[in-house]
Amino acid sequence: MVSATGSAADAVSQHVPTLVADAVASRLSAQDATLWGPDAEAEASVRLGWTALHETSRALLEPLQALCEELREEGVDRVVLAGMGGSSLAPEVIAGTAGAQLVVLDSTQPDQVARALGGDLARTVLVVSSKSGGTVETDSQRRAFEAAFTEAGIDAASRIVVVTDPGSPLAATAAEAGYRAVFEADPHVGGRFSALTAFGLVPSALAGVDVAALLDEAAAVAPFFAEDTEANPALVLGAALAGTQPLRDKIVITDVGSGLFHFGDWAEQLVAESTGKQGTGLLPVVADDQAPELTHLAADVLPVALCPLAGEGVEGTAPSPDDVDLENANLEEWAAGVLDATEVTVAGGLGAMFLLWEHAVAIAGRLLGIDPFDQPNVESAKEATRGLLESTPAPEPPAFADSGVEVRGSSALLSGVETVDEAVAALLDTLDPEHGYVAVMAYLDREGRPAELLGGTRAALAARTGRPVTFGWGPRFLHSTGQLHKGGAPVGVFLQVTGEPEARVEIPGRDFDFATLISAQAAGDARVLTEEGRPVLRLHATTSEALAWLAGVLAGPAR
Template identity: 70%
Template sequence: MSEGPGAAATIAWAGPDEGAVIEVSATGAAARAVSAHLPGLLAERTASRLSGQDPTLWGEAAREEASIRLAWTHLHETSRALLEPLRALRAELATEGVDRVVLCGMGGSSLAPEVIAGTAGCQLVVLDSTHPDQVRRALDGDLSATVVVVSSKSGSTVETDSQRRAFEAAFTAAGIDAPSRMVAVTDPGSALQRAAQDAGYRAVFEADPNVGGRFSALTAFGLVPAALAGADVEQLLDEAAAVAEFFAEDNEANPALVLGAALAGTSPLRDKVVIRDAGSGLFHLGDWAEQLIAESTGKEGTGLLPVAVEPGAPELRDGARAGDILPVLLTPMTDDAADVDDSGAETTEVTVSGSLGGAFLLWEHAVAVAGAILGINPFDQPNVEAAKKAARGMLESTPTPEPPAFTDSGVEVRGSDGLLDGATSVADALGALLGRLDSDRGYLAVMAYLDREGPAATILSGVRPALARRTGRPVTFGWGPRFLHSTGQYHKGGPATGVFLQLTGTPSAVVDIPGSDFDFTTLIAAQADGDADVLADLGRPVLRLHVNDQDSLAWLAGVLTGPPA
């Protein structure tokens, strides 16, 4: 590790003698955080205890959960048993002309495979939504060339179970033996394992049960779908193995300790971790890190809010950066100007670069270290279940939909108690929501329960930065129900500083869920309703805007991206 002259600066790297394969730098407040916390982390032997799977690092309250959640530290060794079966299965499928891989999974079951396949340039259809239009698109692909990977630790996740049922029925309707095209990834003894074995699935891969979902990138959950899509997952494990020993060392040059201290050790805490990819070459790594950070730290009224942003994001502009923002740039190893954004105006606080396998392991170690600094258990997610329970309640009772407070230009407007008093237009309602935003510590979460692969993605592409410019505060953008397995935990368990804008729409497709008394339209509506209700019950301001067609969505996007009325 080296420290720069003048302003505090720290650089740490890991890798074999021939060169670093992971590098972390910290400047300013982040470097001061490293200097403040490294001595304590070293004295506590945090790195070696973590690598040695010591469950006492996070206190007695976390001990029971941590004792069954630390096997991820050695996955670069233990996951190698998957390699030969995966090579054999991919070869079998190729001889049958099956080369379209669809992944049905949520959260940790889908984010890492998407990153691995995308970084490798492989095609993987990721179905991590209950939106009927997105489900229909996946079902309408070439089923004769399709294999479906159903990934769920428990097998009872409603989204994944519904997707599984839909594909089994579609294969059968197409005259294809459904079990021969289905692969399951799950924990031993789960409901999915039993169902897959009873049905005679093509393959069932057991994941390590002592690894939580968001730490599962190098388990079967990350490797199976990516390998079947053509990614070299052996190389991924090799990349992680090349740095694992460095992350286990109790010394000041450990990049995982440096990153963990930089993330969680600033004083006052810079709890908005704004992540921008600056040419790292790692496909959507920020989206994967978003879940890891938010679910691991956002609880007990504290935590770190990851904010994935685009180049030139308002949150990172010189002179506009708030004191609670910690910029993190994902850079290539060869980048000599990582501390400057596209305009040349931004001095960053943290940069991270390196191989994908190394990056997975780095961030996992760093977030575990951050949990110890924050004094929370990074392995539970107590508030994720709240939204699931509320959605189940909606499905079981099928309540009469709440009428809108009013409708403006085809947009139905609803809000939490007291939010819409006096409002008669969408602009009024938005102004009321933003009026609740704390100008010093607050954030706005845009939650779009829409088809993230359809026209909505293009129509809403400018909404996040526009709202960030308008408010001068960090803005997150999440596709529902995907974000419920990510930032949804932070929304409910983290600091009560958020205001929430929920966008919903009327799907164009109707897709049944075989064996269920509800369809995908009903399911995603229940998930949106349940999420909004839980937030409102916690006293969070929630504005709900529902559109019935693309024209009203385009009009709404104009209101959201335009200047205040």
């Protein structure tokens, strides 16, 4: 399942024997909360339920099957998921890998919200997924759908299914409103480790996925991850990710035919939120196999290739766990014909891959000396957003405008700058040429024209700077790489892109709409990054034509 070469192989040789001697694998599977030191023990003691989900989540299967049959009999076959972070990323991967239709609403961008609301409500069930229910995005989406169902003459309560933690405010709201069903997730599992909890399984099952088979895949490999042996794939991957010397802390994840739908996006959140804190962390960069970061490999970049299992073609779907030879699969030989420079190759069925990466990242946390289960900087952007929504200050005036693009940033960054091109150059000039990275943060419609216009931006900036570049859709990335941006090493430079939505969507019971909400989220995130001393350039396209022009500027020539 895992192969390491080069410096990653050196890291495996150095660290895995110690991990085996310390019985890390068996202790992790036994939910030993002492593995990450005394400072992390309290948090870890209530966050290790994910190691047994392939067994404990089976109690969900019977009630899920019953609900699926009820909804199909009623002609309800369009599933919309309102959730953020771990509540949406795993179901998106699960449904996409199975070829099932699931509308994932993990944004407050008005055009995306309007598109989800504009589907056939007569055939729609809404899954509201939130551990607490206090997540502003998910609560706003729930309110909008509840009103839309009612306006369409549909009993809203009969079309809303809730996934939450036991005793949460959302559970109380669901009980009071009489929602169709409430599925309780294991409260001892954090959001980014929740793929095999109700958060991953409920929306996927309603969309038609055989989630019992997913649990079977995980169960088939779980014994391997509990073994204190040097062949344990989780120990190998954990050591490769976090044990290189000097640390290759930019993890470029590329898919070369794994058969898994957008698995890198799920792994991005797991790695970034788990490791990005205390001034350290691993920056995941999701890219294709022609990415500039792989063409010209920097000293701090670790390529990780998601590969098909042995015997599968590049376009094939991963076989079942029964077909996998964990001992003899030669991924090094296979990958040699796919990538010019490969340090780590990983392969497996989806259930196995979820469990593998969760174990490996927990092990990586031990090697990095951090608590992989907390996210101390995630709340800061939320607090800034709440403050802006409550006080509703006047918009910050731009430093200047150029071709319909408003430019904002610190006076130091924009001193002497008069054009967008100069502003972008000024931001990139602050980039550490040996250790830095660029983060593009687009608070735009990730399913519409902005996605087409900005599709080449990440690679263009990577070629231009010779440094790793991440691309995140806001506010989605706030529940993923947003933690690492603020809590990781202070070597990032940040380019925020916003625009004017076409749709206007109200949020029932709130004195702000979705346009105001996403604007506050963007401004709040920029404020926190600036307060943390990170360079931030904010570019706001006032029209779709201005956004198209801006995309051309960002796709400037390589240096």
